[in-house]
Amino acid sequence: MPDLSRAIVRFASRLVPSYLRRDFRDEWEGELWADGQRPPDNRVRPVRRALGAIPDALFLASRQWSVDMLTQDVRYAFRVLLQRRAYTALVVLTLAVGIGAATAVFSAIDAVLLRPLPYRDPSRLVQVFENDRLNHKPRYPVAPANWEDWRAGTHAFEHLTAFSEGGGSLSAGAEPFHANVPAVATDFFDTLGVPPRLGRTFVRADGVPPHHRVLVLSDRAWRHHFGQDPQVIGRRVAFNGSDYQIVGVMPAGFAFPTREVDAWRPVAETPDLSQARALHFLAIIGRVRQGVSLQQAAADLESVAVADQHRYPATNDQRGTTMVSLGEAVTGGARLPMLLIGAAVALLLAIGAVNVANLTLVEATARRREIAVRAALGANRLRIVRQLLVEGLLLACAGGLLGIVIARVAVQAFARIAVDYVPRIDHVAIDGRVLAFAALVSLGTGVLFGLVPALAASRPDVQQELREGARGAVRRSRGIRSVLVIVEFAAAVVLVIGAGLVARSFWNVLRVQPGFAASHVLTASIELPPRYEDDAPIVQFYDRVMARLSARSGVRAVGIVNNLPVSGNAWTSWLTIENAPRPAGEPPEVGYRTASPGYFATLEIPVIEGRGVSDADNAASLKVAVVNRALVQRFFPNGHAIGARIRLGPNPKAPWRTIVGVVGDVHHDGPDSPVDPEAFLPAEQDVNSDMQLAVRADGDPEALVGAIREAVHEADPTVTVWQFRTMDDIVDEHLAPRRLAMLVIEAFAVLALALALVGIYGVLSYTVSQRVPEIGVRMALGAQRTEILRQTIGDGLRLAIPGVVIGLAIAAAASRLVSAVLFGVSPTDPLAYGVLSAGVLVVAALACYLPARRASRVDPLTAIRA
Amino acid sequence: MSSSRHNITYPTTLVLHAIASGVRYGFDVADRTGLQTGTVYPALRRLDALGFVRSNWESEKTARREQRPARRYYEITPAGTGALALAMKRFENLGRLTRVRNA
Numbered sequence: 010m011p012d013l014s015r016a017i018v019r020f021a022s023r024l025v026p027s028y029l030r031r032d033f034r035d036e037w038e039g040e041l042w043a044d045g046q047r048p049p050d051n052r053v054r055p056v057r058r059a060l061g062a063i064p065d066a067l068f069l070a071s072r073q074w075s076v077d078m079l080t081q082d083v084r085y086a087f088r089v090l091l092q093r094r095a096y097t098a099l100v101v102l103t104l105a106v107g108i109g110a111a112t113a114v115f116s117a118i119d120a121v122l123l124r125p126l127p128y129r130d131p132s133r134l135v136q137v138f139e140n141d142r143l144n145h146k147p148r149y150p151v152a153p154a155n156w157e158d159w160r161a162g163t164h165a166f167e168h169l170t171a172f173s174e175g176g177g178s179l180s181a182g183a184e185p186f187h188a189n190v191p192a193v194a195t196d197f198f199d200t201l202g203v204p205p206r207l208g209r210t211f212v213r214a215d216g217v218p219p220h221h222r223v224l225v226l227s228d229r230a231w232r233h234h235f236g237q238d239p240q241v242i243g244r245r246v247a248f249n250g251s252d253y254q255i256v257g258v259m260p261a262g263f264a265f266p267t268r269e270v271d272a273w274r275p276v277a278e279t280p281d282l283s284q285a286r287a288l289h290f291l292a293i294i295g296r297v298r299q300g301v302s303l304q305q306a307a308a309d310l311e312s313v314a315v316a317d318q319h320r321y322p323a324t325n326d327q328r329g330t331t332m333v334s335l336g337e338a339v340t341g342g343a344r345l346p347m348l349l350i351g352a353a354v355a356l357l358l359a360i361g362a363v364n365v366a367n368l369t370l371v372e373a374t375a376r377r378r379e380i381a382v383r384a385a386l387g388a389n390r391l392r393i394v395r396q397l398l399v400e401g402l403l404l405a406c407a408g409g410l411l412g413i414v415i416a417r418v419a420v421q422a423f424a425r426i427a428v429d430y431v432p433r434i435d436h437v438a439i440d441g442r443v444l445a446f447a448a449l450v451s452l453g454t455g456v457l458f459g460l461v462p463a464l465a466a467s468r469p470d471v472q473q474e475l476r477e478g479a480r481g482a483v484r485r486s487r488g489i490r491s492v493l494v495i496v497e498f499a500a501a502v503v504l505v506i507g508a509g510l511v512a513r514s515f516w517n518v519l520r521v522q523p524g525f526a527a528s529h530v531l532t533a534s535i536e537l538p539p540r541y542e543d544d545a546p547i548v549q550f551y552d553r554v555m556a557r558l559s560a561r562s563g564v565r566a567v568g569i570v571n572n573l574p575v576s577g578n579a580w581t582s583w584l585t586i587e588n589a590p591r592p593a594g595e596p597p598e599v600g601y602r603t604a605s606p607g608y609f610a611t612l613e614i615p616v617i618e619g620r621g622v623s624d625a626d627n628a629a630s631l632k633v634a635v636v637n638r639a640l641v642q643r644f645f646p647n648g649h650a651i652g653a654r655i656r657l658g659p660n661p662k663a664p665w666r667t668i669v670g671v672v673g674d675v676h677h678d679g680p681d682s683p684v685d686p687e688a689f690l691p692a693e694q695d696v697n698s699d700m701q702l703a704v705r706a707d708g709d710p711e712a713l714v715g716a717i718r719e720a721v722h723e724a725d726p727t728v729t730v731w732q733f734r735t736m737d738d739i740v741d742e743h744l745a746p747r748r749l750a751m752l753v754i755e756a757f758a759v760l761a762l763a764l765a766l767v768g769i770y771g772v773l774s775y776t777v778s779q780r781v782p783e784i785g786v787r788m789a790l791g792a793q794r795t796e797i798l799r800q801t802i803g804d805g806l807r808l809a810i811p812g813v814v815i816g817l818a819i820a821a822a823a824s825r826l827v828s829a830v831l832f833g834v835s836p837t838d839p840l841a842y843g844v845l846s847a848g849v850l851v852v853a854a855l856a857c858y859l860p861a862r863r864a865s866r867v868d869p870l871t872a873i874r875a
Numbered sequence: 876m877s878s879s880r881h882n883i884t885y886p887t888t889l890v891l892h893a894i895a896s897g898v899r900y901g902f903d904v905a906d907r908t909g910l911q912t913g914t915v916y917p918a919l920r921r922l923d924a925l926g927f928v929r930s931n932w933e934s935e936k937t938a939r940r941e942q943r944p945a946r947r948y949y950e951i952t953p954a955g956t957g958a959l960a961l962a963m964k965r966f967e968n969l970g971r972l973t974r975v976r977n978a
Contacts (some may be wrong), residue, residue: 035947040900057911
């Protein structure tokens with residue numbers, strides 16, 4: 010037989026599964042030999058014949074991957090996994106939590122950051138602000154006249170449209186309701202490039218009074234208030250007492266500038282308005298022309314603003330422009346936290362996967378005998394690797410499915426809590442993209458943690474393994490795994506300390522005395538129709554409402570104020586003190602509110618000196634003001650404010666007001682914000698049509714909703730009363746973002762700690778299983794069980810302690826990053842660092858206890874014999 | 876395993892036909908059918924797995940006496956005979972088996 014033919018068969022036989030190899034070689038060699046015996050003229054070239062062995066071998070090898078064989082692998086994997094229930098549960102749970110967290114975070118990031126805004130060609134949309142360099146306010150609302158100049162002077166924009174948020178009472182036949190109705194320039198919808206679902210959007214002529222009384226409804230309002238009536242176009246409604254016509258309905262998913270928008274109306278473009286250069290209230294959206302870069306557009310805009318600076322120095326001194334992409338303007342503040350959370354969750358998932366690889370490695374060690382038996386019976390390496398890989402993928406699939414369930418629950422809960430604080434989070438969904446992501450992550454982790462140990466475990470020295478269950482193998486990977494555990498503990502400690510500091514901050518915020526008593530107070534907002542123009546009827550209306558409410562049983566006190574504390578609304582004004590130069594460097598701005606006589610009593614804000622607002626403070630009497638203690642402390646260094654005269658606002662002709670009282674400080678911007686100097690004016694001396702009502706109840710404040718409705722309705726049935734909230738709710742709402750951040754970081758801390766514990770448990774279990782013979786010898790030589798126990802736990806802590814130390818160092822270094830969200834606690838608070846790291850070590854010791862107990866129960870006799 | 880469930884390909888039918896007509900060894904099947912060994916052997920493996928042929932090793936004694944390695948031989952099974960009849964019927968319309976039948 011020629012050597013070449015034989016070599017070909019030899020080579021081909023290597024591809025054949027080992028249990029078939031011998032037969033394969035014998036058959037081919039037999040045939041080739043027989044071939045060689047024939048008379049030469051009858052012989053086909055032997056090499057060509059021998060080459061047929063290669064397709065034959067490939068065919069035999071491929072049969073390993075037949076459906077039958079794979080089913081066998083899967084069935085076997087099921088049996089193995091069900092036998093090892095604790096291992097299976099631990100792995101599936103670890104993966105489910107990791108994959109679940111990753112999927113949940115991905116779906117949130119997808120909804121908030123990745124998915125493009127639902128407008129035509131959104132990458133060319135920008136938002137433009139005035140950049141007030143004088144007062145360091147880079148994103149200031151825009152004055153109408155400046156907007157007009159930008160529109161006329163720039164060439165880079167296809168559209169430069171404007172809107173201002175607003176609202177009022179809308180009546181569609183039934184009871185009037187408060188509607189959010191921003192006023193928009195007529196090219197607003199063209200700029201965003203979204204066509205209406207019904208009717209039309211605005212045209213140029215709609216901006217010219219008296220044609221401006223038209224409305225485009227949002228899908229939300231169309232659904233809730235117009236019963237999705239397809240005939241709604243052309244219908245007339247009353248908005249703020251005027252007659253408006255509905256001309257269009259926008260599709261679902263178009264809700265700009267806010268989720269709660271009910272309708273849009275055109276800005277009435279009056280000559281007065283286009284002259285206004287000191288009145289800043291517009292938001293500007295631009296669509297950059299095709300072929301013009303964002304930088305060019307920004308430069309174009311800035312050049313117009315610079316020209317205005319010279320032409321109108323009184324109003325436009327140092328006023329430039331700030332341009333950001335609309336995507337950034339919308340998601341702005343959410344971007345960095347989301348990406349940070351994404352990075353944290355990716356890290357968690359990676360640690361989880363490697364952790365599971367650890368556990369699998371430990372399992373594989375326990376199964377070395379089984380694998381050796383299979384190898385001895387003819388399983389080739391590929392087959393064994395495949396078997397372990399199938400087990401890995403099976404676990405990953407189980408983990409992935411459970412993870413998707415977890416993600417779904419988590420995402421729904423998160424979206425419900427976060428809807429008011431995270432832009433676009435209401436679009437979050439476990440959809441095809443997210444499922445594809447989860448599947449990819451599951452497969453990736455399955456292959457990762459299945460393949461690595463499989464490769465390590467599938468090269469057993471069959472003979473030695475079967476003889477004695479070798480002792481020294483696979484020790485190489487131990488160092489790597491120790492490092493991994495250390496890293497896990499470092500990460501866990503960082504997150505646990507972060508969570509501790511944030512939780513402590515939250516606790517501190519809750520303990521702040523806000524300066525008023527929130528419990529038992531119900532509030533509501535009142536909106537007067539436009540015919541309330543003069544002060545007298547407004548005063549009369551509120552007097553009537555308060556008188557009626559005070560007469561009700563169960564009402565302890567009633568007051569009105571223009572802006573309730575913690576509600577997010579606040580006005581400021583310039584403060585001038587008679588005969589006193591303003592202290593150098595002090596900002597002249599102070600907060601101011603207008604309040605009725607009952608207001609301080611209702612919120613139980615203490616009057617410290619002088620008096621509060623009284624019934625006698627009306628339009629005819631002496632102009633007075635009540636100030637808070639912070640104002641006295643900042644502007645009256647000698648402490649004597651009563652009797653001094655102040656003026657609010659830049660108008661030098663405004664009347665002087667005499668300070669008649671000092672009240673306690675109120676944390677008007679929330680308990681986590683500092684107290685600002687503030688002045689209160691009597692409501693009858695500074696009349697506003699829209700006020701907020703506060704009622705202190707004897708019992709449950711929510712029971713007074715009906716009473717307030719009645720009182721308002723009796724005073725004037727055309728008035729809208731809305732936004733019923735208890736003062737507790739308002740404070741709660743203010744704290745919600747902080748609570749949300751706390752929950753998220755705590756969830757991550759718990760996850761990280763759990764992973765670290767699983768990690769240390771896995772490594773220690775492995776070490777113990779490796780050391781069984783050694784422990785047996787030592788116990789045979791007289792070592793006590795407690796000694797073994799102590800020593801094994803010590804082994805575990807030797808990994809945990811460096812991790813904790815490294816984690817403490819990282820936490821201290823990184824603490825500056827979180828200092829902005831902390832309150833009343835130092836970022837390097839020694840108590841938090843000490844207690845929490847000690848706590849981590851205690852649970853680490855507990856995780857070590859289980860394998861340690863196993864070690865201490867080693868039976869010396871069996872251990873040595875094994 | 877019923878034959879009707881496994882439609883065998885044309886070359887495989889040729890191989891089965893050759894075995895049915897008494898050819899015993901792989902290389903001889905290649906000679907008879909004119910197919911490459913790389914086609915014949917996978918076909919034999921498939922037929923073996925389907926139970927249409929069975930294989931065996933000739934006795935070591937014979938081989939040693941003739942001072943050559945033992946050879947593996949193939950025989951058709953009853954199931955194989957049935958499957959062949961079915962396959963022949965299927966390919967009959969094509970008239971392509973005539974050459975083999977006459978060989």
